[in-house]
Amino acid sequence: MYAEGGMPRKFSGTQFGRARSGAPGRDTMGSRQEERRAFLRMGGAATVALGLGSFTGALQGAAQQSADGILTEPAADVEPLTELVSDAADERAWTSLRSLFPLRDDRIYLNSGGFGPASWPALQTRQRAELEIAEAGEEQRKRMKTARGRMATFLGCDDDELAFTAGTTSAMNLIANGLALKADDEIIMSTHEHPGGAMIWIKRAQDIGCRIRLFEPGDTAEATLNAVQALLTPQTRLVMVSHVTCTTGYRMPIKAISALCRTHGCLSVVDGAHPPGMFYVNLRELGCDFYASSGHKWLYGPTGTGILYVRRELLDVWSTPLAGAYADASYSLEEADFTPLNKARAVEVGTYNCAAFEALAAAADLAESIGLENIARRGAFLAEFLKQNLLQITGLKLLTPLTEADSASIVTFQILNDAIDPRDLLRVLSERDGIRLRFVGEHGLNAIRIAPMYCTSTADLQLLVDVLRREIR
Numbered sequence: 001m002y003a004e005g006g007m008p009r010k011f012s013g014t015q016f017g018r019a020r021s022g023a024p025g026r027d028t029m030g031s032r033q034e035e036r037r038a039f040l041r042m043g044g045a046a047t048v049a050l051g052l053g054s055f056t057g058a059l060q061g062a063a064q065q066s067a068d069g070i071l072t073e074p075a076a077d078v079e080p081l082t083e084l085v086s087d088a089a090d091e092r093a094w095t096s097l098r099s100l101f102p103l104r105d106d107r108i109y110l111n112s113g114g115f116g117p118a119s120w121p122a123l124q125t126r127q128r129a130e131l132e133i134a135e136a137g138e139e140q141r142k143r144m145k146t147a148r149g150r151m152a153t154f155l156g157c158d159d160d161e162l163a164f165t166a167g168t169t170s171a172m173n174l175i176a177n178g179l180a181l182k183a184d185d186e187i188i189m190s191t192h193e194h195p196g197g198a199m200i201w202i203k204r205a206q207d208i209g210c211r212i213r214l215f216e217p218g219d220t221a222e223a224t225l226n227a228v229q230a231l232l233t234p235q236t237r238l239v240m241v242s243h244v245t246c247t248t249g250y251r252m253p254i255k256a257i258s259a260l261c262r263t264h265g266c267l268s269v270v271d272g273a274h275p276p277g278m279f280y281v282n283l284r285e286l287g288c289d290f291y292a293s294s295g296h297k298w299l300y301g302p303t304g305t306g307i308l309y310v311r312r313e314l315l316d317v318w319s320t321p322l323a324g325a326y327a328d329a330s331y332s333l334e335e336a337d338f339t340p341l342n343k344a345r346a347v348e349v350g351t352y353n354c355a356a357f358e359a360l361a362a363a364a365d366l367a368e369s370i371g372l373e374n375i376a377r378r379g380a381f382l383a384e385f386l387k388q389n390l391l392q393i394t395g396l397k398l399l400t401p402l403t404e405a406d407s408a409s410i411v412t413f414q415i416l417n418d419a420i421d422p423r424d425l426l427r428v429l430s431e432r433d434g435i436r437l438r439f440v441g442e443h444g445l446n447a448i449r450i451a452p453m454y455c456t457s458t459a460d461l462q463l464l465v466d467v468l469r470r471e472i473r
């Protein structure tokens, strides 16, 4: 409908990611693809019977529209899917959700922790918003306000506490650069931090003369809390930890760490790259002072989106490190005056990509329509499937905690045979089998991380396990 009035009608299939037919592969891949196509055909029919109703209709409609260049169905039409996928082990229901994504038949997507493919509702919303904004001929910042409000509700905070960013790394830079640190301040971090969360603190510490103190996370909440507590001193300015580590997928006890920091009189900063979209996150309930996250991982939102959270009580301690249009409460060029806006969104300076953040809000809508409890249970079910199977392979060492409370939807393992370089194996798995995983080099772990989507089938995970059993002897 937006093609009218001189709007461009043609978008290439790859640009908006219509599922491509399977590329020719090896024999095993061929039969796997055949199996999956048959399954999807069945799933496609089944979805209607199972009650996906207008949602599936919307998606199929969108796919047809996209062949002609335009995606139309808004995410708001999505019917709640919570009933359909209430059983974490219901393979047919969960794998039918593949139709929500522009996935290729010849790939197994096991890197949600690095880059989760954007869903159709996110892609559709982005395109629709881009077109509407172009038609209006203005940037339309009020659309940002609506999207920010939606994300604030999704994450359990106030609008004024939230800002849009390009991802976790940029949010963490904005947190670190907005705090006045002084020489001799101490910053506590875990040894399992991602460079996107940790590097800016090292830079700031180098610039100012702060001391970085590292602790090794334990396998349990108690062990981790004890390790943090042991490093607290009167000089401790803040503790920065991952909510779920990028390495082993260990889930840190954020609520307890935040409470400990508050009692001690220091700040709690959380690298939350993974949890939103992976399980229910309520920032106020967590009680941390700052939180940084990405939209292009487990939320399956558009690339280059993220959020920054600053707890309301900290808006007087932290101040935007950026300046420009929208950063100010008051500004006068003539009087050389700039007073920063006392809200997190003061970092959203200049012209922003509204459409991307509307699409992020659509990604949050989708996650809620599936149900965050359902998604978390499915993630735990798939992780458990992997753990139980990997434990049977003698040449591997599982690094992820076995307990559900201390882990999430990520499973990481090391190869015990030194003659096998995990990076070589990952290359083979990607090029030969179409299996996308991630190498874990952080903390010298030299490990492999599996981060499935909720619509990943156990059949695909079994295929991975079988390949690993053959390759790792």
Ligand SMILES: Cc1ncc(COP(=O)(O)O)c(C=O)c1O
Pocket: 113, 114, 166, 167, 168, 169, 170, 194, 195, 196, 197, 242, 244, 245, 246, 271, 273, 274, 293, 294, 306
């Ligand atoms: C724990 C953690 N922090 C930060 C990042 C960086 O995220 P982004 O690239 O969205 O800035 C990642 C990315 O994988 C991560 O796993």
